Structures are given as structure tokens and as C-alpha cells.
Amino acid sequence: MSYIPGQPVTAVVQRIEIQKLRDGDNLILGFSIGGGIDQDPGQNPFSEDKTDKGIYVTRVSKGGPADVAGLMTGDKIMQVNGWDMTMVTHDQARKRLTKKNEDVVRLLVTRKSLEDVVRQSMMPH
Amino acid sequence: MDTESVHSGHSHHSRGSNRHSERSRDRHKPRSRDGSNRSDRNVTTGTPSAGTGALDQTPAGTDPQDDNWAETTTAVTGTSDHSLSQEDLAGFAKVIEGPGPLGRGRLARLLPLGLTLLLGLLVLLTPLAFLALPQLLWADRLQACGTACEGLFLSLAFKLLVLLLAGWALFVRRPRAALPRLAVFRALLALLTLLLLLSYWLFFGVRILDSQDVNYQGIVQFAVSLVDTLLFTHYLAVVLLEVRQLQSCFSLCVIRSTDGETRHYNLGQLSIQRAALVVLERYYSDFSVHNSALLTAAKSRTAKYLADLKVYSVDGPSSDGAASQSRAKMAAAARHRDTSHNELYYEEADHERRVRKRRARLVVAVEEAFTHVRRLQEEEKKKPPGDVLDPREAAQAVFPSMARALQKYLRTTRQQHCHSMESIQQHLAFCITHSMTPKAFLESYLNPGPTLQYGCGGPQALQWTLVCEASVTSPLRDGTEFQLRNADFSLVVSTKALPSLKLTEEYVHPKSHKFVLLLQSETSI
Numbered sequence: 145m146s147y148i149p150g151q152p153v154t155a156v157v158q159r160i161e162i163q164k165l166r167d168g169d170n171l172i173l174g175f176s177i178g179g180g181i182d183q184d185p186g187q188n189p190f191s192e193d194k195t196d197k198g199i200y201v202t203r204v205s206k207g208g209p210a211d212v213a214g215l216m217t218g219d220k221i222m223q224v225n226g227w228d229m230t231m232v233t234h235d236q237a238r239k240r241l242t243k244k245n246e247d248v249v250r251l252l253v254t255r256k257s258l259e260d261v262v263r264q265s266m267m268p269h
Numbered sequence: 270m271d272t273e274s275v276h277s278g279h280s281h282h283s284r285g286s287n288r289h290s291e292r293s294r295d296r297h298k299p300r301s302r303d304g305s306n307r308s309d310r311n312v313t314t315g316t317p318s319a320g321t322g323a324l325d326q327t328p329a330g331t332d333p334q335d336d337n338w339a340e341t342t343t344a345v346t347g348t349s350d351h352s353l354s355q356e357d358l359a360g361f362a363k364v365i366e367g368p369g370p371l372g373r374g375r376l377a378r379l380l381p382l383g384l385t386l387l388l389g390l391l392v393l394l395t396p397l398a399f400l401a402l403p404q405l406l407w408a409d410r411l412q413a414c415g416t417a418c419e420g421l422f423l424s425l426a427f428k429l430l431v432l433l434l435a436g437w438a439l440f441v442r443r444p445r446a447a448l449p450r451l452a453v454f455r456a457l458l459a460l461l462t463l464l465l466l467l468s469y470w471l472f473f474g475v476r477i478l479d480s481q482d483v484n485y486q487g488i489v490q491f492a493v494s495l496v497d498t499l500l501f502t503h504y505l506a507v508v509l510l511e512v513r514q515l516q517s518c519f520s521l522c523v524i525r526s527t528d529g530e531t532r533h534y535n536l537g538q539l540s541i542q543r544a545a546l547v548v549l550e551r552y553y554s555d556f557s558v559h560n561s562a563l564l565t566a567a568k569s570r571t572a573k574y575l576a577d578l579k580v581y582s583v584d585g586p587s588s589d590g591a592a593s594q595s596r597a598k599m600a601a602a603a604r605h606r607d608t609s610h611n612e613l614y615y616e617e618a619d620h621e622r623r624v625r626k627r628r629a630r631l632v633v634a635v636e637e638a639f640t641h642v643r644r645l646q647e648e649e650k651k652k653p654p655g656d657v658l659d660p661r662e663a664a665q666a667v668f669p670s671m672a673r674a675l676q677k678y679l680r681t682t683r684q685q686h687c688h689s690m691e692s693i694q695q696h697l698a699f700c701i702t703h704s705m706t707p708k709a710f711l712e713s714y715l716n717p718g719p720t721l722q723y724g725c726g727g728p729q730a731l732q733w734t735l736v737c738e739a740s741v742t743s744p745l746r747d748g749t750e751f752q753l754r755n756a757d758f759s760l761v762v763s764t765k766a767l768p769s770l771k772l773t774e775e776y777v778h779p780k781s782h783k784f785v786l787l788l789q790s791e792t793s794i
Binding site for chain 1: 785789790791792793794
């Protein structure tokens with residue numbers, strides 16, 4: 145998931161649709177995020193490139209909506225409902241994910257294993 | 270040319286009040302004849318004892334006209350002094366300090382003093398003469414002047430007093446050394462003063478005495494103006510002689526030729542001879558004492574391993590002759606040198622170990638000796654417990670127990686000629702008096718101190734020769750090099766100009782220090 149500055153970022157992504165769970169007054173998604181352009185990228189355990197300031201999934205609670213939808217820890221979130229998540233602050237990311245008037249969030253996430261699979265499938269047997 | 274003048278002075282013993290202002294320079298002039306003129310540029314700096322005084326050829330008690338005096342007695346004239354050879358100088362140097370009161374040296378020293386006195390007297394008396402002469406000569410016709418005159422009298426008196434004190438402060442000082450050449454600034458200042466006095470006398474003579482001026486207030490004002498001008502000349506003297514060299518612009522590197530000990534000093538704009546003087550003064554208090562025994566010991570240790578090789582031709586006279594012999598010698602020497610460092614290393618290590626062993630024994634002995642001596646307490650003073658000793662006796666009583674260890678240590682480090690038994694006992698008494706610890710007592714034996722600590726070692730030690738390629742009254746420049754030669758070693762001095770620095774400012778607003786925290790926060794959603 146490295147990127148060349150100035151070139152468009154390309155990645156193999158998976159579309160994940162999470163239904164938010166209503167818990168009283170809150171809508172919970174069941175995972176935790178870390179990262180953002182205002183955070184320290186060197187401490188991110190999931191990124192390959194330690195200068196990557198994107199939003200990463202750090203924890204998925206078992207049995208929660210995100211787990212059910214197929215989100216895994218270490219995924220990098222590229223888009224949420226069409227909004228870009230590669231260059232946002234941590235707080236902006238949180239806000240985009242927890243909008244009260246949305247019941248469903250459609251994420252585009254990427255992980256290393258996706259790329260490997262695609263590459264393997266493209267290799268001539 | 271911006272040369273600096275020096276206080277080659279001698280004797281301005283403050284005979285008290287009669288000296289003012291700029292007096293002169295030429296004290297050292299006679300000094301310049303002090304022999305050992307090997308070349309035009311070798312001049313001797315020294316404080317000769319009375320016996321070694323120069324063969325002074327200037328007439329004593331000359332007139333205060335400085336200009337001639339300056340030219341006729343300039344230093345090194347080369348050929349004329351070759352009659353005073355090295356042996357004569359050595360012979361003089363051996364003479365003990367018993368002064369012949371009117372030996373040549375004494376006379377040479379008294380001469381500038383006399384001139385100074387004369388000039389000072391002249392300066393003091395001239396305004397008073399200006400005031401007194403009209404009163405004496407045509408008192409009846411003088412206009413009486415009232416309070417204005419009295420004010421002027423007062424100001425005159427105080428200004429003269431200030432001039433007196435200032436001149437005493439600036440010029441009446443014990444001369445530190447005799448310098449080889451004319452102190453140019455001092456000569457110029459004395460000349461200026463004389464010129465000033467002469468012109469005032471001229472005016473006085475023509476305008477006042479001849480025409481018998483009756484306006485006394487005018488005469489008093491004339492005298493006051495003279496004193497003002499003299500005060501300003503004194504200000505000039507202060508600036509030229511004292512203030513100008515305060516700002517440092519050169520860095521001098523002084524290296525001792527025998528053991529390479531190096532120091533760096535910062536100096537201002539001075540002439541070479543004056544810079545040499547400063548360097549010598551700092552030498553006596555900064556450099557550790559020159560120990561020739563140490564050097565010969567080191568040399569003898571290494572000499573064994575670098576001895577010359579002799580080449581013998583076994584096969585009869587060879588065809589190549591000298592060339593092959595020298596080649597063989599060089600090859601053998603090269604091979605030999607490869608292994609000699611080994612022996613040198615072990616020899617040095619051995620010596621180190623020996624010194625440390627002796628030192629440990631010495632420290633223990635001295636500490637034990639010091640435990641035997643205790644200061645008499647207050648309450649014991651009424652009934653003394655035993656013998657009550659004064660410091661010298663206490664030192665003498667305690668000394669034998671450490672004497673042997675100390676002597677052995679001094680022998681190993683080859684310092685035994687620097688310390689006599691008398692001086693050691695004196696030092697011990699000194700330490701006991703001031704309740705010092707044994708470590709404090711030992712400090713002066715374990716580390717060699719500055720040269721001044723050991724006394725001055727006789728008149729030869731104070732005789733230095735300034736060897737320089739440029740004229741010694743020329744100012745210091747970047748890259749000047751000169752040498753100060755002593756009987757045993759020489760100090761090589763090289764000059765470097767201090768760089769001119771450029772300092773720029775950057776303003777930092779006190780509120781401009783802001784910080785952000787870089788965290789890795791995790792939000793659960």
C-alpha cells in the first residue's frame with residue numbers, strides 16, 4: 145500500500161457494508177479506528193509504510209456489526225460513503241463514521257492480503 | 270606608523286609630588302647598548318643588575334631638549350658595539366649584585382629619571398611663574414582683579430593638583446623591564462609637552478613680559494589655559510599608552526622550544542618589543558618551570574636505542590665506495606628503528622611505574638607526619654600538655670619522618686635541584702601555620718609549578734634576547750614571528766589576527782513557542 149507522491153493512489157479494495165446497531169441513543173459500529181493526518185504515523189502497528197497517515201482499523205469487537213460485515217483488524221479505510229478517508233484528521237474520520245442520520249456505512253477498505261490474492265490470480269499458471 | 274611606546278623604565282620612584290605628566294621615554298635608551306649585538310636585529314631585553322650596566326656613552330644630565338637626545342642614542346648601531354663581546358657580557362653577568370653606586374648602569378638609569386624630574390618640575394612651575402612674574406616685575410601697574418581672578422586662582426590650583434595626581438598615577442611606576450629600543454609614543458608625548466611649554470613661554474615673553482601687560486586677569490586666564498592644555502595632553506597620554514592596547518585583536522601562540530609547552534594569549538595592538546614584554550610576564554606565571562634534567566633523562570633513555578651504526582667493509586675496498594656504505598647504513602638503521610620503539614615503550618612504562626610507587630610511599634609518609642602535629646586548642650593554652658612549638662620548630666620536628674620518601678620521589682622525577690631542604694622545611698612550616706592538609710603540602714612537589722614560584726634563579730635567568738626579522742618597534746601584524754631566547758631555551762611566538770566576527774540578530778516573540786502533541790489515539794465507534 146505504498147504510494148508515490150504526486151501520483152494517484154491505487155489499491156485493491158473490498159467493499160464492506162456495515163449496519164449500525166442501535167443501542168439506546170447511540171449507534172455503534174463495533175470497531176476502533178486509529179490514525180489520521182494529525183497523528184503520529186510511526187506508532188501504527190498495522191501499516192507497512194510508517195509514514196502512512198491513513199485511518200486504520202485497530203480493533204474489531206467480536207460479534208459486532210463490523211465483525212459480521214467482514215471488517216478485520218489492520219484494514220485501512222479508504223472511503224466512507226463516498227467520502228475520502230486517506231487525508232483526514234482523526235476527528236474528521238470519527239465524525240464521518242458516526243453520523244446520526246445514517247444507518248448504514250459503506251466502506252472501501254484495503255489490506256495486504258487482497259493485493260497478494262490479485263497478484264497471484266494474475267500470474268500465469 | 271603606529272608604534273607603541275614602552276615603559277622601559279626605570280626608576281620612577283615616586284619621590285612624591287613633583288612629577289607630572291608625560292615624561293620620558295628614553296630611559297631605556299642606554300639600555301640598548303647592552304652588548305650581544307650579533308646582528309642588526311638582535312637586541313637585548315633585560316633587567317641587568319647594576320654591575321652589568323651598559324657602556325653608556327651618552328653624556329649625563331643633558332638638556333631637556335628631547336629631539337636630539339632621541340636621535341643620538343638610538344639602539345643597535347651594529348659595529349660600534351662589537352667590542353663588548355660575549356665574554357665580557359658573561360663576565361658582567363657573573364658579578365654579584367653588590368652595586369657600585371655610580372657604576373655605569375646606575376648612571377644610565379638615573380639619567381632618564383633626571384630628565385623626567387626636570388620636565389615635571391617645568392610643568393609645575395610654568396603656570397606659577399606666569400602668575401608670579403608680573404607681580405614681581407610691575408606690581409604697581411597691575412590692574413586689581415576681583416572675584417573673577419579668585420575663581421581662576423582656585424581652578425588653577427585644583428587643576429594643578431589633578432594634573433599632579435594623574436601624572437603620578439600614570440608615570441610614576443616601577444619599571445618592569447629595560448627594552449631595547451625607543452618607546453616612540455613616550456618620546457612623542459614628551460616632545461609635545463615640551464613644544465607646548467616652549468610656545469607658551471614664547472607667547473608669555475613676547476606679549477606679556479615685553480609689553481608689560483597690565484591686565485592681570487588676562488594673564489591669569491593665560492596660565493589657566495596652559496594648565497587645561499596640559500590636562501588634555503595627559504588625556505592623550507592615557508589613551509595612547511594605556512587604553513589603546515586594551516582591546517585584543519591578536520592571538521599569540523607561545524611555544525617553549527625544549528619541551529613544546531604551549532600557551533595562547535590575546536593581546537591588543539602593541540609593538541613587538543612590548544608584546545615580548547607581556548609574553549615574558551605571562552611566561553613567568555603560566556608556564557611550568559623548565560626542568561632541564563627531565564629532558565636530558567628522556568634523551569638519554571632514547572639515545573641508547575638510536576645509536577649510530579658503524580659500517581665495516583669486510584671484503585676489502587668495494588668498487589662503489591661511499592655510496593654503498595651509506596646505503597648499507599640507511600638500510601640497517603631502518604631495520605633497527607623498527608624494533609627500537611619496543612624498548613622505548615617498556616622503558617617508559619617502567620619509569621611510570623617507579624614514579625607511581627614512590628609517589629604512593631610519599632603520600633603515606635606525609636599523611637602520617639601530619640597526624641603528629643596538632644594545633645594547640647584554646648582551652649589547652651592555660652596548661653600546655655607538653656612542649657609548645659612554633660611553626661618552624663614543629664616543621665623541623667616532623668620533617669625527618671618524611672624526608673627520605675620525599676627525597677626519593679624528587680630524585681625519581683628529577684626535581685631535586687628545584688627544592689632545597691631549607692625551602693621544603695619552610696613550605697612545611699607555612700602549611701602547618703595555615704592548617705593545610707597533607708595533600709595541599711604535597712601539591713607543589715607533585716605538579717611542577719610556574720617559574721615564579723621557584724625564585725628567579727639569578728641574573729642570568731632574567732636576561733632575554735629578542736630575535737626578530739622585523740624592527741622591534743614595528744607593530745604586531747598577522748603572521749609576525751619572533752623568538753625570545755634565554756640561556757637554556759627559547760620561546761617561539763607566532764601571531765595570528767583574531768577574526769572579525771559578524772553578529773546578526775533574530776527576534777523571537779515570547780509568545781511564539783507553541784507545541785503540538787503527536788499521539789496515537791484510538792477511538793472506538
